[in-house]
Amino acid sequence: MMPCPVRIVVFCLLFALTAKAGERQQPPLQSKRATQWCDSLTKQAATYYHKNSYQSALKSYLQALKIAEDHRLQKQRAFLLNNISALYIDLYQPKNLPNTQKGLQYAKQAVEALKALKTDSIEKRAALAVAYINYGDLLNSYGTDSKRPEFQQKAIAVFSEGIDFVKNTADYDTQANLYANLAYTYKNLNDKPKYFFYLQQAYRLTDQHPSAITLYVKQGVNFALGEYYSISGNISKALLHLHEAESLLKQEADPNYQMMNLVYGLANTIYQQTGNYKLAHQYQTRYWHIKDSLLNAETLRKFEEMEVRYQSERKGRQLKETALQLQNANLMRNALMAVAVLLCLSLFLFYRAYKNRHRALLLKQEVADMALQKAGVELAANRRLLERHTASLVEKNHLIDGLQQQLLQTGKADDKTLSKLANSRILTRQDWEEYKRLFDKVHPGFFIKLRSHFPDITDADERILAFSRLNISVKEAAALLGISYESMKNSRYRLRKKIGIQNDVDLKEVIGKM
Structure with missing residues (x-):
């Protein structure tokens, strides 16, 4: 979030707390099924989140929230509001102020709902500590993007309240989170001494209590210090913390894409400062690969559409509840008539729901078919464009061969011929970048998987494997690369x-199995 690496969305903790809340609430008999359904959707959302499928996670969380509100499951509602506000942090975009405002609303409701719970359980205290982090983070982001420092001052107050809330506990992970977020708030206010002071406080906790701090928090704190020292010109310390952040990323089986992107971007900056442009280029390439994998504007648009649908359903539900209260009043006057009306209404609602569900399924199928057809057309177009580009490169090579034969036979060439020869290149760097871009559209993710399976291959090896994937013969590949047939075989x-x-x-065959 923002450049802040420690956005502190402790989803594993939030999921565990939500599950425990469901176990301890012990709802009445008529709410047990709703509670089980709500917990099941929460687990499903957590699974989607860990796969970086934020849109699917949001859908499951909103469904669970609707059930919790319908059945007045206050504990589940409080924890779910916390989870949804954390998702808005993951989907943060600096220019999308309305989206940040929505996240602020959920975060504020989460803090209020958790405080209102009539219990002082460990789960509630842990969730409230995370809620302080989410609320303060969104306040800091909104204040920075809207250039309204009063929101950042409020963020400082929220973070400080959170620190007071957990400072006498053994929850060192949350303490480190709060200090790191407080540091970044002061950074955005251009208060460098306090920025560095609170970063040091966070790092001190990770150093003193390593087993109590999550890998993600350690990564974020080391990244933040590396960034601070890079800005300050202390390259040796910047490299020290950069290497520590990279080492921590390698320890994680499923590292967070956003954290990887931050670390790779910092590595590019630091290695440029040291003059090691080769490493800087390598990290810049990794940075863009990860960046392309993160959420785009289309995902945010779908996210906002889903939020609108949820709010519409909520208003519709409130209207139905009002109508039901009026019907209950009529039941008091005439029981027999009310039963008849209720039966008719139930049949009508059932029929309408069935028709709407059937219509929605047909529409969903139609949209899916159109999307599939569009994707097929785009893939075919990209495949033809790649084939034409390959043929063009082969034609370049044939032109050069012809010009060389003319020079060997006649010993000279006219000015027009020499001009063609001078302007022809066999798979220049620009040619390869364009070729690689087209190839990636036809076979997305090919080069990332290639490097993952064979990390020691060179750029030349990468080209040979790409040609093999397209079933280009050895002779044609040699022509494309401007080398002899024997050299290509070797x-x-x-x-x-x-x-x-x-x-x-x-x-x-080997490449196809990747």
Whole structure:
């Protein structure tokens, strides 16, 4: 969130707390099924979140929230509001102030709902500590983006209240989160001494209580200190914390994409400062690969549409509840008539719900078919464009061969011929970048998987494997790369040895299994 690396969405903690709240609430018999349904949707949302599928996570959370509000499950409602506000932090965009405002509303409701719970359980205290973090984070972001420092001052008050709330507990992870977020608030207010002071407080906790601090928080604190020292010009300390953040990322089986993006961006900056442009370029490439994998504007648009649908359903539910109260009043006057009316109304609502559900399914199927057809057309177009680009490169090579034969036979060439030769290149860097861009559209994620399976391959090896994926012959590949047929065969032989593939195994078959 913002440049803040420690946005502190402790989803594992929030999920566990929500589940425990459901176990301890012990609802009446008529609410048990609703509670089980609500807990099931919460688990489903947490699974989506860990797969970085934020849109699906939001859908499940909103469904669970609707059930909790309908059945007055106050504990579940409080924890779900906390989870949804955390999702808005993950979907943060600096220019989308209305979206940040919505997140603020959920975060404020979460704090109020948790405080209102008539219990002092460990789960409630832990969730309230996280709610302080989410609320303060969104206040800081909104104040920075709208250039209204009064929101940042309020964020400082919220973070300070959170620190007072947990400072006498053993929850060192939350304490470190609060200090780091407080540090970034002061950074955005250009108060460098306090920015550094609270970063040091967070780092001190990670150093003194390493087993109590999550990997994500350690990554964020080390990134933040690396960024601070980079800005301050202390490159040696910046590199120290950068390497620590990278080491912590490698320890995580499923690292967070946003944290990876922050660390890779910082590495690019620091290595440029040291003059090591080779490493800077490598990290910049990783940075853009990760950035392309994160949420785009289309995802945010769908997120906002889902929020609108949820609010509409909520208003509709309130209207139905009002109508039901009026019907109950009529029941008091005439029981028999009310039963008849209620029966007719139930049948009508059932029929309308069935028709609406059927219509929605048909519409959903139609939209899915259109999207699939559009994707197929785009893929075919990209495939044809890649084939034309390959043919163009081969044609370039044939032109150069012809010009060279003319020079060998006649010993000279006219000015027009020499001009063609001078302006022709065989797979220049620009050609390859364009070729690679087209290839990625036809086979998305190919180069990322390639590097993941074979991290030691060179750029030349990468090209050979890409040509093999397209079933381009050795002779054509040699022509594309501007090398001899024998050189191409030797390069393929060395590549096979490097990645441990026998001569009788087809390269395309191995690549196709990735």
